[in-house]
Amino acid sequence: MKRPLIILLLTLSSFTLFSQAEITETEIKDHIEFLTSEKNAGRYPGGKANKRVVKYLIEAFKEIGLEAFNQDYKQVFEVALRVEKGVKKQPIVKTWNVVGFIKGNDPDLQHEYIVLGAHYDHLGLGGPSSKSEKKNTIHYGADDNASGTAALLEIAEKLINNKEQLKRSVLFIAFGAEEQGLLGSKYFVEHPLVPLSQIKLMINMDMVGRLNTEKQVYMGGAGTFPDGVRFMKELGEYLGLQPIVHSGSVAGSDHVSFYKKGISVLGMHTGGHDQYHTPEDTLDLINLPGEKEVCEYIFQTILAKASSDEAIFFINQD
Structure with missing residues (x-):
């Protein structure tokens, strides 16, 4: 019989009380x-x-202590920008995914992976994806997606300080060239560093820095793994958030x-805003206490799923 979620959460909380590294x-x-x-x-690919x-x-x-595959954190690929x-095509440029992992402790489940990802690139000086009339102006991309990249690093740091609880392994990927058409993630799944059959869940953070006053955290795909919708709703509410969960x-x-x-x-985010893909998406508009809460939510999600031996399998939502 499954333990009630509240018991699981209280157990996980007792693990984190003694963590040496907290999300700040x-x-x-x-x-x-x-x-x-x-x-x-603006973190444009190439250069x-x-x-x-x-x-x-x-x-x-x-510094966090993540392991690298074959002693190399970089996965190189090329991009047609x-x-x-009507503008002449630019030369193909080289860019990278940055990949590290924490190895799980269970002899069998350590060969299963939960992936946490976020893209680090943005629009540079604008270009065809800009929503602004300002040309040749830095698009800072604080929410999109410096917020997700910062969350990736903070969650990794906290997980490594709780690694003794992990049965499954956790893979961290900072994707390049997302704004060019999801190119970093497309390259990774075509050239995976572990067999795709061993990746049981992928959690992606894209724009997690603008938690609103209602504390709404949006997500899609919760129905693609067993009991995902209920789990994400109850965990979010337990942490004082208002999860908007789509199957x-x-x-x-x-x-x-x-x-x-x-x-x-x-797919996790805190909602759209008028500064999306404009030069006005800046650090001063980031809700830092709110992002910390979102990071804790995602941390607890990974800790629960990576420390459990319950099966995670794909459920098609098409």
Whole structure:
């Protein structure tokens, strides 16, 4: 018989009380501040800014203590950049996914993976995906998706301090070139670093920095794994949030690439806003206490699923 969810949550809470690393507003802000800095110029694929961001992510992965596949955190791929109608195509550029993992402790379940992902790129100076009339202006992308990238690092740090509880392994991916057409995640699922059959759940964070006053956290795909809708609703409410949980509605970001391969997914966000894909998506509009709450929600989700031996399998929502 399954334990009631509340008992599971109280048990997980007792694990985290003794964690040496907590998710903090200060660290979330520091990560977003770097990612949205002028020198990173909107985190466009290719070029010095892209390399600088990738270096930052690798150093963070190392400092956290994530393991690398074949001693390399980088997964390189090439991108044909989008251009405005009538504009000459740009040269193909090189960019990267940044990948690390925590190995689970169960002899059998450690070969199963939960993936946590977020794209780190944005629009650079605008381009065809911009919603602004301002041309050649840095699109900072604080919510889209420096917020998700910061969350990825903070959740990884807390999970590694609770790794003794993990039966399954957890894989962390900072995707490149999402704004160019989900290219980083598409490349990963076509060139996976572990067999796709061993990936049991992919959780994606894209725009998680603008939690509203009603504390609504939106997600699609909760029906793609067993009991997902009930679990995500009850866990969110237990943590004082108002989860808006969709069984399907799998669209819009890097989790789509995994869903198309028959992998269970959750696409997490805190809702749209007028600053989306404009230069006005800046750090001062990020709800730092709110993002911390969202990070805790996702952390508890992964801890529960990675520390359980209950089967996770794909349920098609098409």
